[in-house]
Amino acid sequence: MIRLLSRCALLLALLTALPASAQDRAAIEQQFRTWLEQDIWPAASANGVSRTTFDSAMGGVRLNWDLPDLVPPGSEATTPKRQTQSEFGAPGRYFRGVSGDAAIGRDLARRHAATLARIEQQTGVPGRILLGIWGRESAYGRAKIPHNVFEVLGTKGFMATRAPYFREELIAALQIAEAGHATGPLRSSWAGALGQPQFMPSNFLQYAADGDGDGRADIWGSVPDTLASIANYLARHGWVSGRDWGFEVTVPASVSCSLEGPDQGRPIAEWEAMGITRVSNRPFPDHERNGEGFLMMPAGRNGPAFVVTPNFYVLKDYNMSDLYALYVGHVGDRIQYGVGDFSAPWGAVGKMYRSDIAAMQRGLEGMGHDVGGADGLPGFKTRRSIGRWQEATGRPATCFPEPGMKAHLIR
Incomplete structure (x- = not known):
């Protein structure tokens, strides 16, 4: 009998909690309507939006509680907590669709050849780059x-x-x-x-x-x-007409992977003199050799390496991901030149969570390294900081997080 009463009490508590949650959301919805009227409408009106347009656009809008990164009034941000067990994805996963995007892109390059040539003449941006972005952003207009x-x-x-x-x-x-x-x-x-x-x-x-x-x-x-x-x-955003986005290269062991980054550029001829070579065994183009180049190793020594040009960082202005810019450039090369996969394979990555990498980043920050923020994503500042820590402690520099580093970096 006592157990039955306890179950009934628990059920009653759950049932009474549901309307309270609904009431909370209803109250927040009302705050939302007030915000639209008192904040957004005056700002929109000051920017030339008519009342008719505003009412048509916002009249039936309700809060979408399924969107990520929401912080309802009166609560604290919970996004970092939700992400603590997000598994870190190996960089190679990002390129799984590259072959299909390139195949479609080659067909569209033929279909829109005149348009692409005209736009390239007007702006200096190669058609293959435009196709790479178009394919990545909306599957060439087919994405829902x-x-x-x-x-x-x-x-x-x-x-x-x-x-x-x-x-x-x-x-x-x-x-x-x-x-x-x-x-x-x-x-x-x-x-x-x-x-x-x-x-x-x-x-x-x-x-x-x-x-x-x-x-x-x-x-x-x-x-x-x-x-x-x-x-x-x-x-x-500064695309340099006549320059490429970058080249896949081989980086000898004598060149530190910690030299990566847009703030450590030097003429491509200097990288070449240090022993860095194109994977095609061809020299760098003459018109590129005196231009600035930057070492880019998105998986450290655990994957392909590149010498990229300032145009690579223009692509990053479109999307602030190294892998995004690399994907776009690579798809473009496959479309125009028919190249295949990168010469160097993407190495296996041990199982890690983003929270693990964020903890490593905080450990490196504690040692004085600039990792670009402890966000659980190993950007170039984190990669080279790992390399510098490895070199300073007598370890082979790989410039990429590994599970075994946690015990040494997390204190």
Whole structure:
């Protein structure tokens, strides 16, 4: 009888807890509506958005509680806790789709050859690079983009870990709607990115371009506009016409992997004089040898190595990932030159969680190393810090996190 009463009490407690949660969400929804009216509407109006456009865009929007990185009013950010057991992915996984993207890209290169040639002449950005980004961002326009941009940006602008950023993107999206750039509903990714180039709304307002001469910049339905917009973005971020993005190389043991990074550049001829060679056994192009190059080893000595040019870092302006920029450049090379996989294989990576790597990063920070932040992602600052620590302690420098390092770096 006592056990039955205990079960009944537990059930009653659970049942009464559910309405409270619903009431909390209802109260937050009301705060959201107030925020839209008192904060977003005045800001949108000051940026030329009409009341009709605002009501049409935001009238039926509700908070999307399924989006990541939300911090409801009155709570604390929980994103780091949710990520503590995220498994670290080996860099090689990122390239699993490269062959298929290149095959489709070669067909599209032929189909849109005249458009790509014209855009390259106007901007200096090679067509193969535009195709690489187009394929990576939206599967050449075939990817489903399922979300209502106003729901995404409204939710994130109200209660996300980077709320001020998304608030500004929401206002930019309202300006896009006011100008009538899109012919249908504005659909976006879960982060609020739009169209085939996956531009954030503020980037659309700055960089979207008319590639087909009809007076509109339609990144949703027009391939020429999509390609021209990507090219305009890269050109205005400093793409150097006539230079490549980079070259796969062999790095001899005499060259430290800790020399990686965009702040340790030197003329490519100097890297060559140090013993770094192209994997093709061909010399670097003459017009590249006096230009600045940078060592890039995304898996340390556990994978392919590259000497990249400033254009590689322009690609990183599009997406701040080394692997993203490398993927785009590599797909482009496969499209235009028919090259295959990288010559060096991606080595196996021991099982680690992002929390493990973040702990290693904090250990390195404690020793005075600049790892670029303890985020659980081994960027170039973390990789070379590992290499410098290895060299300083008499270990072979691999410049990449390994499970066995935890005991030495985590204190």
